[in-house]
Amino acid sequence: MQQAPDVITLQHVADRAGVSRATASLALSGKGRIAPATRQRVKDAADDLDYVVNVMARNLRGSRSGAIGLYVPDHTLSFRYYMDVAFGAVEEAQASDLLVTLMPTAFAPRSGITEHLDGFIMIDPIDGDPIVERLLSGRSPVVSGEDAPADAEEPYGVVYGDHRRGIRLLLDHLWANGCRRPACLLPDRSIAWGRGMQDGYREWCAEKGIAEHMLVGDFQSTTEQVRGLLDGLLGALDGVDGIIAAPEGTALIALDAIRSAGLEIGHDLLLASYVDSDSLALVEPSITALDLHAREFGRQCMQLLADSLDGGSRRGERVEVAISVIERRSTRRIP
Known part of the structure; x- marks a missing residue:
């Protein structure tokens, strides 16, 4: 019985599968137009020989770091x-x-x-x-x-x-549950999803014929700054009966602000987060959010x-x- 070599190379795999070295390389990388049966034969040969791709050598040949x-x-x-x-x-x-x-x-x-x-x-x-x-x-x-x-x-x-569509999904959800004057705490326009959300909110309000209530923050806003925006909104509620909060984490600040204002979620207003997180499913009440996958x-x-x-x-x-x-x-x- 022939003894297995100490170091298994691509050539050993090619010989075992009865193909050329180039075909074996393409088959193992998933590239090239190779018959499925041939590709599988090469993979089986590699498994039988416990072949491990030499990533470093491959990267050196392609002048890449990997x-x-x-x-x-x-x-x-x-x-x-x-x-x-x-x-x-x-x-x-x-x-x-x-x-x-x-x-x-x-x-x-x-x-x-x-x-x-x-x-x-x-x-x-x-x-x-x-x-x-x-x-x-x-x-x-x-x-x-x-x-x-x-x-x-x-x-x-x-x-x-599609964040223009994303904010509209939440707004439509709130509307279907009786919310008629939703306010939004949104990122500024320096990032793409902030622009999309703001545009989507404005378009939605125009279609519904209602006034906008948009608060704008950014990722570098402190908890105190976000809380100040929300306290100001809740202090002059002016018929607002829902809040959509973004970015991540601001919905929890909104929840605390709502409670401190003596308001009840589900009775006085509804609350949703644009970005989901584990904590939103655990608080009471649990907070509706978007799954951005x-x-x-x-x-x-x-x-x-x-x-x-x-x-x-x-x-x-x-x-x-x-x-x-x-x-x-x-x-x-x-x-």
């Missing part, structure tokens, strides 16, 4: 949504044998700290961010999670949620970027990730 950068502005890192996006990207990266580096946000715009990375994913790029501008003007491919600033270079591709969002970003590194057949593609309502008690009227 690592990509994920850029998320540091003021968002405490939010569950962004961590779920990152986990989705990491899970998808495993299929392409890519490592994901969470990029530091405080490095100087001219720093060479990211020069070794093969490409980048940036999530919720903010207008005027010098790091966003540097990434988009560089030589490496960039995928943007939500639309990039209008005056920046075009990214390789965009993954996005964050992990799928991250996976789609990584799929686009992996395509760009493999030759780029999807340049300019826009991939929409669904948004859906998670109904909970905070938007149910008390009989």
Whole structure:
């Protein structure tokens, strides 16, 4: 019986499967026009031999590092949504044998700290961010999670949620439950989903023939600043009978403000969050929210970027990730 070699190479797999080395490589990478039976034969041979792809050698041949950068502005890192996006990207990266580096946000715009990375994913790029501008003007491919600033270079591709539609989903849900004058605490227009939400809210109010009650904050607003906006709204309620709060976490501040004002959710007004989190299902009453499918969002970003590194057949593609309502008690009227 022939003794198995100490180191299993791609050539051993090819010989076992009775194909060329090139065919074996394509079959194991999932590329090329190869008959399903041949692809399966190669995979079976690799399994029989316990073959492990030499990722380092493959990257050296392609002049790649095998690592990509994920850029998320540091003021968002405490939010569950962004961590779920990152986990989705990491899970998808495993299929392409890519490592994901969470990029530091405080490095100087001219720093060479990211020069070794093969490409980048940036999530919720903010207008005027010098790091966003540097990434988009560089030589490496960039995928943007939500639309990039209008005056920046075009990214390789965009993954996005339809936030104009998303805010309308929540507004329609509140309307169906008797809310006739909803107020919204929304992000400013420096990010794409802030623009989409504001536009969607204004359009919806115009269609219903009702007055707008829009409070605008940003990710860097403190808890005290958000609470001050909400206290002012509730102090001059002026018929407002519902609140939609964004970004993540502000619905809990709204819940406390409502209680402090002596108002009852389900009787005096309804409450919803634009972004879901674990805590919203656990508070009393539980708070209705949107599911932005964050992990799928991250996976789609990584799929686009992996395509760009493999030759780029999807340049300019826009991939929409669904948004859906998670109904909970905070938007149910008390009989």
